[in-house]
Amino acid sequence: MLEQIIRGKVFPFGKNIDTDQIYPGRFVELTDTADVARHAMEGADPEFARLFSHGDIIVAASNFGCGSSREHAAITLKSVGAGAVIADSFGRIFYRNAVNIGLPVLVCKGLRDRVNKGDIISVRMDTGRVLNAGGETLGLLEPVSDYLLNILRAGGIKPLLRKQLASEKFA
Amino acid sequence: MHALEKILAEKAGKSSVTTGEIVNCTVDKAGINDLYLQTVRSFYEINATRVALPERVIMFMDHYAPASTSIQADNQKQFREFCRKQHTGWLMDVNEGVCHQVMADKGLSLPGELVVITDSHTTTHGAFGAFGTGVGATDMATILATGKLWLRVPDIIRITVEGNLPKGVYAKDVVLHIIGSLGADYGVYMGIEFAGPVVEGFSISERMALCNMSTEMGAKTAYIQPDAVTLAFLEGHASSGYAIMTTDSDFKYAEELRFDVSELTPRLAVPSSVDTVAPLQEYLNRPVDQAYLGSCTGGRLEDLAVAASILKGRRIAPHTRFLVVPSSKKVLLDAANTGILQTLVEAGATFVTPSCAACLGTHQGLLAAGETCISATNRNFPGRMGSTEADIFLASPASVAAAALEGKIVDPRAYL
Known part of the structure; x- marks a missing residue:
């Protein structure tokens, strides 16, 4: 489900964080989410999975998730409980994968330069504002299309497809 | 419209599409790679029971060919069982090779087709005038269950490569030079057409390398207008009939870039x-x-x-x-x-x-x-x-x- 207010601690990353850094290729054979969660961001920061808490927020510069199509990259961040991933832009397959599994991926240009590791930020989905702990606006989210918002609100595409396939069965 | 847009329009059953529009397209070739067992998991998680268009589905055992751990072997085993049960069109086992090359070798990559594979380098199929794009496991499960996938009609840019390519400098050098000049995020979400005399002079092999690497600029798809080189390759090779799309003369590219490679050295x-x-x-x-x-x-x-x-x-x-x-x-x-x-x-x-x-x-x-x-x-x-x-x-x-x-x-x- 998509929360109206996403609040958490910032884990900042740079630009072009590729899927090999988010989830190294040698672990792609793992399929259980608990196993996949253990290797989150291992290629960029081996300490990440240990330090990251449920609800924390990844803030990155441009092209986050570029590279491979591995859905593991989205699954691992969802499985460690990322409240949202916010970046200047995303690799397109990672972006689709994240939306499909209900991981909020949000574009807020320049936010990365305005936050530091450990800052507490709030993302207001109703106003599209990203706020610091003092309530000051750090940036504005780029609007998400209704099509994608519908998928995110449902918690991913699977519940929607379940509904669609069930209705086709009884049509 | 651009040829790429015409492909999407046809697959969506529409007479036209516009940039930014989200269209639901019937996929011509749906390829699954052996490292994404999540595809099968997602298929069952959405309560799907039967693959909608099994004759269009190609399973590739390429990333773990042959398996080097028992987990990989088990993933492949589950895929083989899935293919048997669902009567998928093709099972390219560990003796066949890398999906994109196998597609080319067997004449499965065709002009005018929508090719979707769970591999980011599916842009390769632009070398044949197809709309090739990579997706993740759950998108593929959606295709398996419904035969369709939603796609956003991308902005399309044209990169014209001109000049005389010096001896010892290849398509790989050209595309590295382009990526180095434009940046890894330049083409995110975009369709990239490669054109110009240098591209026309490239073999199918070099065209594949060019389109393949466009992923490294973030591209959604790549495209080279089929010509005599393409037709010569497909002659007696194509697995079925096909229809070549062409770009309307009044089409406006989101951006037009030119690279002269006459002075290019190895990169x-x-x-x-x-x-x-x-x-x-x-x-x-x-x-x-x-x-x-x-x-x-x-x-x-x-x-x-x-x-x-x-x-x-x-x-x-x-x-x-x-x-x-x-x-x-x-x-x-x-x-x-x-x-x-x-x-x-x-x-x-x-x-x-x-x-x-x-x-x-x-x-x-x-x-x-x-x-x-x-x-x-x-x-x-x-x-x-x-x-x-x-x-x-x-x-x-x-x-x-x-x-x-x-x-x-x-x-x-x-x-x-």
Whole structure:
């Protein structure tokens, strides 16, 4: 489900964080989410999975998730409980994968330069504002299309497809 | 409309589409790779029971060919069972090769088709005038269950490559130069058309390398307008009929870029990003521990042939490994039948079975910390081919072979 207010601690990353850094290729054979969660961001920061808490927020510069199509990259961040991933832009397959599994991926240009590791930020989905702990606006989210918002609100595409396939069965 | 837009419109059953529109398209070829068992999981998680259009589904056992752990073997076992149960069109097992090359070899990649594979380098199929795009496991499960996928109609840019490409400089050098100039995020979400006299002069093999690497600019898809070269390749080769799309003369590109390559020299993508590109000459004499020739980018017959021409009657440098991974069974057979295989093996090459092998750092030729690899593949991200403390230089197949010969980075033009 998509929360109206996403609040958490910032884990900042740079630009072009590729899927090999988010989830190294040698672990792609793992399929259980608990196993996949253990290797989150291992290629960029081996300490990440240990330090990251449920609800924390990844803030990155441009092209986050570029590279491979591995859905593991989205699954691992969802499985460690990322409240949202916010970046200047995303690799397109990672972006689709994240939306499909209900991981909020949000574009807020320049936010990365305005936050530091450990800052507490709030993302207001109703106003599209990203706020610091003092309530000051750090940036504005780029609007998400209704099509994608519908998928995110449902918690991913699977519940929607379940509904669609069930209705086709009884049509 | 652009040819790419016409493909989407036809697959969505519409007379026209516009940039930014979300369309639901029927997929012509749906390819699954063996490292994404999540595809099958997602299929059952959405309570799907039957694959909607099984004759369009192609299963590729390429990334783990053959399995090197029992977990990989089990993933492949579950895929084989799924294919049997669902009567999917094709099962390309561990003896076939890398999905994109297998598609080309078997005439499955066709103009005007929508090709969706769970591999990011599906942009390769633009070399045949198809709309090729990569997706993740759950998107593929959606295609399996419904036969369709939603796609946003992308902005389309045209990159015209002109001038006279010098000898010893290849499509790989051209595309590295373009990526280095524009950046790894330049083409995110976009369709990229390659055009101009240099592209028209490229073989199918080089066109595939060009379209393949457009992913490294973030592109959603790539496109080269089919011409006499495409038709000659498809003649007697295409697995079925096809319809070539053409771009309307009044189509407005989101951006038009031109690159003159007359003065271009061999390029390298230096560690650790594909858009950090430099002239190879800036890294002359840098020792290499491993030279790697293979993958959907640089493992075709032409790539092996140029390596053989450099290494014929010679031996690779001591303490240097030269891994050669033909991108498909056909490439391997052709290399055997033309003497290329013998030349390379006698020169000291280590042959690996046609597959993705070490390109994605799972098996068969990984790098140790502190090692340097020069590679004809597509990514040099940290840890891509093993240790995060290994350095990967991306280069043309000729540059890779010349480096294998000397045990260090050298200008390949001196050996041609």
